[in-house]
Amino acid sequence: MRFDTLASVATLIVSASAHSTFQQLWINGVDAGSSCLRTAANNNPIGTSGGDLACNVHSRSPNVCTIKPGDKVTVEMHQQPGQRSCANEGIGGNHFGPVLVYMASVSDATTADARSAGWFKVSELGLVSRNPQYFGSQVLNDNCGHYTFTVPDIAPGNYLIRAEVIALHVASGSGGAQHYPACFQVNVAGSGTARPPTVRFPGAYSNSDPGILINIYQSLSTYRVPGPTPYGYVAPTIANTAYPRTPTWNTALQPAAVPMTTPAPGATGIAGGA
Incomplete structure (x- = not known):
């Protein structure tokens, strides 16, 4: 299916009500809520070269959530x-x-400056189907805003987790891509030794990157996700058939409250992942 017929409409419908932020974290199905979130000041996007591209305009948290390699972490x-x-x-x-x-x-x-941190990618979901075209953000929406990744086997210590959606609905012109990043404060336990190569934000992306300067309303046969290759993760190939819309996150168990207390290390909760 081609999206060309929607292009002129989509470029006009850009309202603040559609803006968004990552706000909660789950660890092995346990709801950590916003306990270790660096809370964004608002739900507005950041530009590709914006000074706050690393973790958005945010406040820090006094809390750190504990995770370990192999854990399923959901943003x-x-x-x-x-x-x-x-x-x-x-x-x-x-x-x-x-x-x-x-x-x-x-x-x-709890005190690290995200702009001077070295970042490595651990997961990505770009164009998942070309027939019809379907992106990772749509899969996220199918799953009530949840996206799950596996913590790679990395050296222990304090880390920031940076979750991001790059909205491309008006990205056919330079500077049109909208970035929605947010960060969580964690401590990685375990005995890993890996320290993957890193990039900086801003700097990792360019306004001319093929995955950032793009008209998604044309028929796409491929899509290059911006940034480095994920460490310890291989993204799925683009399907030639419709992507399944059935949620893999158990939306029936979605809570209404937002915990502000970090879960006990090693706790397990509801099953699910996106």
Whole structure:
């Protein structure tokens, strides 16, 4: 299916109500809520070369969530502060584009400057189907704003997790891509030794990158996700058939409350992942 017929409409429908932020975290199905979130000041996007591209304009948290290699960590996105309802899309307004997750090793997650941190990508979901065209952000929406990744086997210590959606609905002109990043403060336990190569934000992306300067309303046979190759993860190939819309996250168990207490290390909770 071609999206060409929607292009002129999509370029006009760019409202603040469609903006969004990552707000909650889950660890092995345990709801950590916003306990270790660096809370974004608002739900507005950041430009590709914006000085706050690393973690958005944010406040720091006094808390650090504990994770370990092999854990299933889920980031959760919603349009308005404190929102958790599955009645609304995680990111609306036809904000189609990839979902990406990075990590950065830091000496103290509660005080680290995200702009000077070195980031490595651990997961991504770009164009998942070309027939019809379907992006990672749409899969995220199918799953009530949830996206799950596996913590790679990395050296222990404090880290920041950076979750991001890049909305491409008006990206056919330079500077049109909209970035929606947010960060969580964690400590990685275990005995890993890997320290993957890193990039900086801003700097990792360019306004001319093929995955950032792109008309997604044309028929796409491929899509290059911006940034480095993920460490310890191989993204799925682009399907030639329709991507399944059935949620893999258990939306029936979606809570309304937002915990502000970090879960006990090693706790397990509901099954699910996106």
